[in-house]
Amino acid sequence: DAGVTQSPTHLIKTRGQQVTLRCSPISGHKSVSWYQQVLGQGPQFIFQYYEKEERGRGNFPDRFSARQFPNYSSELNVNALLLGDSALYLCASSLSGWSTGELFFGEGSRLTVL
């Protein structure tokens, strides 16, 4: 079975540009979460979506947005990129939207902002 897939795996942008990252959850999983992992730190929660509705939002500016599609895939958008947005962006999927059970992570999209 395919795990969580993310695209692109690597990308380079310049300050002020916009980026869209994509995530396909494990088949049958209805919840998708996004995390930002800056070098040397643990992942930080950005968003959680369950059944196409936002269920949680972390402490990130409005430049960050996301959505979930009817097939449960998800996109993370970041506008007006800053140097500090350079990070590994992780997508995780799970069967349900609540705290029990396991989160399955993808390999991430590494964003470099120049």
Next chain:
Amino acid sequence: AQSVSQHNHHVILSEAASLELGCNYSYGGTVNLFWYVQYPGQHLQLLLKYFSGDPLVKGIKGFEAEFIKSKFSFNLRKPSVQWSDTAEYFCAVIRSGSARQLTFGSGTQLTVLP
């Protein structure tokens, strides 16, 4: 807001040595606790989890962790490490019953020398 502290940033051990990685969290309510591992070049994987019951939890590859509520701790242990245990280890906490918003520690890089 809840936080997670991992006091050891980098641990270097020889094969067959015993391992204990510290993890403390700040939230006073009921929590679910996790240890994730990230092997070089791979995605984050669940090592073990605690939801309720026996505070001594056993995970994959011979790892175990003990939940001590009075100390707000969830330390990871392994009696005898192997070279293949070289990885980064993350402790994570989620408030029980909440949406799936994991709070991660900053991680501990474990290097096992052959």
